[in-house]
Amino acid sequence: MTTLSAPAETRRPRAKWAGGTDLWKATPLTRIALIVTIVISAFPLYWMVVIASRTNREATDIPPPFLPGGNLGQNIQRVLTNEDAHYLAGLTNSVIIASTVTISVVLISTFAGFAFARLRFKGGRILLLLVLVTMMVPLQQMGMVPLYRMMVSLEWIGTLKAVILPYLLNGFGVFLMTQYTEQAVPNELVEAARVDGASTLRIWWNVILPAVRPGMAVLGINTFMLTWNDFLWPLIVLTPDNPTVQVAVNSLNAKYGTDYVLIFSGTALSVLPLIVVFVVFGRQIIGGLMEGAVKA
């Protein structure tokens, strides 16, 4: 960040400013606003745990309960053994789908990003522009009907590949890795490797890959989260007996409308893996997001 490296001498005596206050000081109002924001952010997740750990009678009490109860294990047991939701299959499928998509998208994007950022070839600019333009198209809605018909004629309906393959198309990934490679790998480094006689693939492996690893991590986390959370496409091509975790939660929601503790336990369980990812990689997620925002 450029602001951090600003030389100290640009600072002027603060007391002379209008109002005589430090511009970047947090006022009590700022602190209160931030605390309220965090409470609002966390509350629905907390509420999820409260209801998931209660009984249905308690969940519909007036006034409602505000502290977690002791039924979480029992409720989760009910979710996992529920015959309509196929929850365990959903969890497994989501793990398979999200991991496959993440690894493939990161690889495909790193390849393309290298080519666009550091290799010269005819049509490169136009092809990259094409990626950017199609990022604006809502493919899920626009392509839904033909893609569904395509999966029907391939007899892929209800299979994981019907979900995975369309997800592999990720323009954002190509864009991000192009940006990242441009910034992380100096052109001279590629040229030097070339002079030393390294092949393109070898340059990718020895020069590019080690340098763009942080960018790959950001893209990977991002892709995993988006794939895990997506709902519309799996809902259309998968059957309820072989769902993703989101579709399984939807089945619970659709069939057991008032069995709140069951639905909430399933929901809490579906969010848990991402919360873990978020806590472990939080710093990288925020860093990647802020870096990407400035470049976009």
Place this chain on the structure above:
Amino acid sequence: MSLHVDSGPSTRAPVPPSRRHGRPGTGRTFLSWLDLKAAPYLLISPYYLLFLLFGIFPLGFTLWYSLYDYDLAGTVKWTGLGNYTALLADSAFWNAVVNTLGMFVIATVPQILLALLLANALNKRIRGRLFVRLGVLLPLVTSVVAVAVVFTQLYGRDWGLFNWILGSVGVDPIDWKAERLPSWLAISTMIDWRWTGYNAIIFLAAMQTIPKDLYEAAAIDGASRRRQFWQITIPMLRPTMIFVVLNSTIGGLTLFAEPTTFYGGNVHGGSNSQFQTVSMFIVEQGFREFDYGYAAGAAWLLFIMILIGSLINFLLIRRIGGKK
């Protein structure tokens, strides 16, 4: 970001000189052609193969489908622009358009204002910066389905927390799903809960690139903080604002999961479709009524809506602070 600065010693390690490739052009012309001219295309080919199969092909075929009439019995016949004229005269389609636009406006306007204020607060010197930012971003990790499940329960007519709070200040319970405006409000809060923090972080990143001298100069000239915010911060944020607004436009106009979950996983969007969006309409036509042509036509109209919406928003944002 210092992430890439210390990405391990391997970055700086010179590539081991390979003797096998050390003789350029001697009897290796094909290999070196392959390596220099063809390699870039090979590297981008996986992406463009997918792009062809799952991007171009469905887009083109959506147009094709939209010119045919499908019915439940499976007969297909050419109808030209028939689907489009029927859609434009279909009150159910217009209802979905109105709902989508209504919820888009109700959700997006406060969301962007709140995100700006929040970013401004995050930009101050505060303790536990990372913790606060993580807290603000927490909703983004939560899946839309999960958000919708929790909020739907909170908005419950009989046992919902919100009605209980309203009741304790003497307001009669509201049947959030039954009426148009309450359902729009409920769904909008789900969207805003999930996306306000994300947009705030994006704005924050842009705010940190604004030179501090600008504020210091303004402060010396006696400009109040409020004035600095509107006269410096907002105009300097314009490019980011365009990004955020276009993102929200695409996301808002393709709204699907929140209203669907709000009505128990049903794409009808309430007893009178009072919160059915265009995306839900497309799914209902295509996958409940199996009228593929009608659904494909609606998808193209949605795309046109998004283009027009993006253009209007783009022009609006360009005017903000344009006087400067």
